[in-house]
Amino acid sequence: MATARFGLEAAPNDDEFVFRLDDEGRIRQARDILAGVETTAVHVQGRIVAEKAEHNPEWNFHLAPDSIAFFHEADADCDASAHYVAMNLDHVGEEGFLPERLWAPARSKITRELDT
Numbered sequence: 001m002a003t004a005r006f007g008l009e010a011a012p013n014d015d016e017f018v019f020r021l022d023d024e025g026r027i028r029q030a031r032d033i034l035a036g037v038e039t040t041a042v043h044v045q046g047r048i049v050a051e052k053a054e055h056n057p058e059w060n061f062h063l064a065p066d067s068i069a070f071f072h073e074a075d076a077d078c079d080a081s082a083h084y085v086a087m088n089l090d091h092v093g094e095e096g097f098l099p100e101r102l103w104a105p106a107r108s109k110i111t112r113e114l115d116t
Helices: 024-035 081-088
Strands: 003-011 017-023 044-047 069-071 108-115
Touching: 003 024, 017 024, 024 069, 024 081
Parallel strands: none
Antiparallel strands: 003 017, 003 108, 044 069
């Protein structure tokens, strides 16, 4: 199985957030975004898992690899900085805050592919 890790900036001044992809098609999409081949669906979204992950140890949450997709425009209810999500992790999915645990930061951008 293919596996790749990518750095993500979810909002200006956010620390790097790392996500993992295990799907060859999605890995290719992420690489196309980095290379400038894909210029429309360039933002990252995925379902929040409220626990640390080996590939993202600086954060108290990560994204489920099988839920990650790329988008052009997101619903405002799914937009937040990584720091805001981390500070409010207990409320994710409640009262309109990241419904269904879907995080789709509207200004997100992939910054690099990490060595595996």
